[in-house]
Amino acid sequence: MQRETNRYFKFDWITIILFLLLVAYGWLNILSASHTGQTIDYLDFSQPYGKQLMFIFLTFALIVVILAIDTKFYERFASLIYIVSLLSLVGLFIFGKNVNGATSWYAFGGMTIQPSEFAKTATALAVAKYISDLHTDIKTFKDQIRTFIVIAIPAFLILLQNDAGSTIVYAAFFFVLYREGLPKIYLTIGILLVLIAILALKFGALATSLGATTLILTYHFTRKRKPAFYNTLFTIIICGILAFGIKFFYSNILQPHQQNRITLWLRLEKDPVKLERMKKREAYNLIQSEQAISSGGWTGKGFLEGTRTTGKFVPEQHTDYIFSTVGEEWGFAGSVFVILLFVLLLLRILHLSELQKSQFSRVYGYSVAAIMFIHFMINIGMVMGLIPTIGIPLPFFSYGGSGLWGFTILLFIFIKLDSNRINEW
C-alpha cells in the first residue's frame, strides 16, 4: 500500500520541473526565432514553432512510455539497444539523406529522424552496462580498451557521416570513466593534449616542443628525487610527436572550413584582407549571433521584440543559435536564467547519480550529466564566441524532434532508474 501511494512521488520532481522549464522557455524562443508576419497560428505545422509544439506533446507520450517500462528492462536490454542503435547508424550509409553536407538523417515521408541523437543514450546504456559488470575493472588496460571500443564505434560511424560536432560529444564519457576509476594518467594526457594542441597551433610545433622540453628538463633536474631518465625522455618525445602531429592533423586532415574556424578562434590570421574574407565566409553566424546577444543589454528587447531575431539576421537561429534569441529578447537577466537552469539540472543529475545504489544507474546518470554538459558547454560557448564553431544543439532548447526526443529519452531513463534507487528488484 505504501508503495502504491508513493508511486508518483518517487520520481525526482526537481529534475522534471527543470526539464519542463527548459522545454517551455525553449519553445518560446523557437516561436520568436521562427515566426513570420504579424499573426501566430500555434498549430501551423508548416512552421518550426508549430512542429516543435507537436514534438513537445509527443514527448509527453514518450515520457509516459519510458516511465511505464520496468527499470530492469534498461539494464537487461542495454546491449540490444546498443546494437540496434549501431545498425541504425550503419543504415544511414545506404538509406541516409544528406542535409548540409552530413548524411545523418532518415527521411520518412515529410519527417526526418536523426539516429545519432538516440545513439548517445544507447552508448550510455552500453557503457553503464559494461562498467557495472562484475568482471570489468576499468583500472586494467584490457577493459579500458574494450570500453573505449564501445564508445568509439558509434563515434566513428557518426564521424564518417561527416558530423564532426556530434562525434565530439562522445568525449563526455571521459568524465564517466574517470569517475569510475580510470587512471589519472589519462587526465594528465588529456589536459596535455589540449594544451599542446592550442600552443602548437598558436606558436608553431617547434616552439612548443622546445618549450615543453625546457619545462620537462627543468622539472627533471630540480626534483630532489630524480625521476628515471628514460621516463623524462619518453615524455619529451611524446610532447614533440603530439605537437607535430597536431600541426599535421590541422593542415592535412581537417577540412578547410574547420581550419578556418580554428584560425579565427586562435586569431592566427594576421593579414587583414584575408582575415576579413575569412570572417565574412566563416564567422558570419558568429558575428551576427554575438551582436544579437550584445544588443539585448540588461533586460532584452522583450519577447517577440528582437529586431535581429524578427529580421532573421542570425542564420539557424531556431536550431543551433537559439541562445542568441534569448540574449537579444531577454537580455542578461533571461540569459543568466537559462545558464542557471542548466547548471542546476546538471548538478541535480550529478547529485542523484552519486546517490544511486547500483553502479549501472550511477554510471548511466553520470553519462547523462556529462553528455548534456558537453552540449551545453559547446553550444552556448560557440554562440557567444568562446570556442570555435561546432554545430551541436542546445538540449531541450534547439528546434528539432530528434534532438528533443533523444535528450528526453536520455534524461527520463535516468529519472526512471532513480525512482528505483533502492534497488527493489
Place this chain on the structure above:
Amino acid sequence: MRQLLLFISIIVVGLVFIFRLFYLQVYNANHYDLFEDPAIRKVYDYPKRGFVFDRNGELLVSNQPSYDVMVIPREVKPLDTLEFCSLLKIDKDQFIKTYNKAYHYSPRLPSVFVSHLSKEDYAVLQEKMRKYEGFYIQKRSLRDYQTSIGANVLGFIAEVNQGQIEKNPYYKMGDLIGKQGVELSYEKELRGVKGVKFIQKDRFNRDLGPYKNGKFDTVPVPGKDIAITIDAKLQAYGEKLMVNKRGGIVAIEPKTGEILALVSAPSYNPNLLVGRQRSKNYNKLYNDSIYLPLIDKGLLRVHEPGSPFKALVALAALQENVITPDYTITCVGAYHYGGRRPMGCHCGGGRRSLIKSIARSCNSYFATAFRRSLDKYDNASMGMDVWSNHMKSFGLGQYLGTDLPIGKKGNMPNGAYYDKWYPDFRWGATTIISNSIGQGEILTTPIHMANFTAAIANKGYYYTPHIIKSISNQDINKDFVTKHNTTINEEHFDPIIEGLFDVYENGTARFLKVPGIEICGKTGTSENFIKINGERMQLQDHSIFVAFAPKDDPKIAIAVLVENGHYGSIYAGRITSLMIEQYLKGSITRKDLENWILTHSLEEEYLKPYSGKPFTIN
C-alpha cells in the same frame, strides 16, 4: 575526489558563461539605438526647406525636387554594370571608384552614388531600380533660386561632410546642409526636422513591415520661411554698378541695423551651385584667385579706412574736449611735427575750421585733433587707450556680431599695442600720426565702415547689422533690437554731420550731388599693398566712400569699397550717389553718371601685378 571533476567543470563553465554574457551585454554593449540597429531600415522623409523672401516679400529662394541614387555597399549583389552605368550615364571606372569610396565610408550605411538625376533619367531608372539590390533612389529637395543676385548673402546648401555628421548626429550621409550665407546662419530654421519611418527588415534586406506598427515613426516638420532685410532691387542695382570692378557695398538702415544691400563684386549666379554641375562650377569659382568670387568682400575685405575715419577722429577730439566746433587751424599744405618728414595735405591750404576740414579732407586739422586727444593724458599709451575705446564703441576692431556666418575683426590698436612696438615707451601721438587720417595700423572692413556711418547718422548709437527680417512671423534675436551707444555725446555729432553735408555742397563730392536729396558723405582713399612672390608692391589705391541720407531723417547709411579705384570720389563716390538715389527715389535721374560707372572697367588694373610687366599707379 574523482566526483569533483565534472562538478567543478559545470560550475566553472556556468561562471565563465555568466561573465561572458556580462561582457557582451552590459560591459561592452553600446547603448541600444534604433538608428544604429542594422535590422531596422530608416526611411527619411525630408521636409520642404523654408523659402527666403526679401524685405518687400519678393521670393528669392524656393525648392525643386531632385533624385539621388544611394548605395548600401554590403547589400549590393552582382549586377549588370554595363546597363546600370549607361542608365546613370557614368563609366565603369567611375562606378568602381564611387563604389569603393562608399564602401570605405561604411559598408552598411547608405552613401550617395550618383546625385541629382534629371527628371528624365529618374523616370527611366525608377522602373529598373528593383533589379539592382543595394541601390535605391532618395528623393531630396534642392534649392531653386528665383534670382541671379545675392549669392554671397543667400549662400548655398551642399551635402554634409563627415565632420558635420560626427558633430551633429541629426545629419546622415547625403543630407544637405547650409554652407554659406543665410542658408548656414538659419540652417536650423530653414531645414525643419526630417521625418523618419522605421521598417523592420530581414537579413536579405527585404522589408517586413513597419517596426512596432510605426510607433516610433515621426512626421517631418517643414522648414520655416524667412524674410531677409535685403532690398532685392537695391541689391540688384548695386551688383549691376559693380560690374567689372572688385569690391563691396554695404548699405544699412540706421534706425534698425537692417542690411539693405550687401554687394560683393564680382559675384556669381547662385544657380551655378545647384544640381549636377555644382562641384565643377564650385571648383571654378574657388580657383579664381584674382576675383575670389566666393569671398564676400563687404564682410571680409580688410583695408585701411582712409579719410572717412577723420569724422571719428574729430568726434573723439570733441568728446575729449580738446577741440571745439569753432576750433580753427592754418594749414600750410602739410603737417609738420617733431622735425620729421611732414605729412602732406591736399586740401589747398589756408584757415581751416572743423566743417571746412571735413569737407576738404584736411589732413593737418585731424592730425592736430588726434595729437591733442592723446597729449591730454600723462602718456601716449593712456591717451591711446581712451581714444581707442571711443573708436571701439563704433564697432571697430571687433566682430560686429552679425547673423552672417563670416566676418573679420579688423584692427583697432590700443596703448599696449604700441608699447609692444616701442618697448621703452618712446612713442607719442606723432609716432602714430597716420592713424589720424585712417592710414595707420587701423584696419576695417566695408561693414565696419557702413556701421560707423550709421552710428553717425543716428547721432551716437547703432544696432548690430543683421540680415534677418523675420522667421515665419516670429520675433528675431533680441540682440538685433538692442541699441549700442557710442561713447560720444549726441551734441558733438551736429558739426560733424554739417561737415559731411558740406562734402557734397562744397567739398570733395561736389559733382555727385543728387537733386532733391540731402546727402552727408565722405570720400576716402586707402593705400593698397600686396605681396607677390615675397615682394611688397604698391598698387593703385582703393576708392572708398561712406554716406548717409537724407541728412535729417537718415534712411540709408552706405559704405562702398572699390578696389584699386583710385580717389574715393571717382568710383566709390559715384556708386554711392547712385545707390542712395535708387533706394530713396526708386529711379535714376543722372543717367550720365550711371552710364559712366557701367562703362568703366577696372579689370586691366587687377591684372597689372600679374602681367609681369612694370606698371605705374595713381
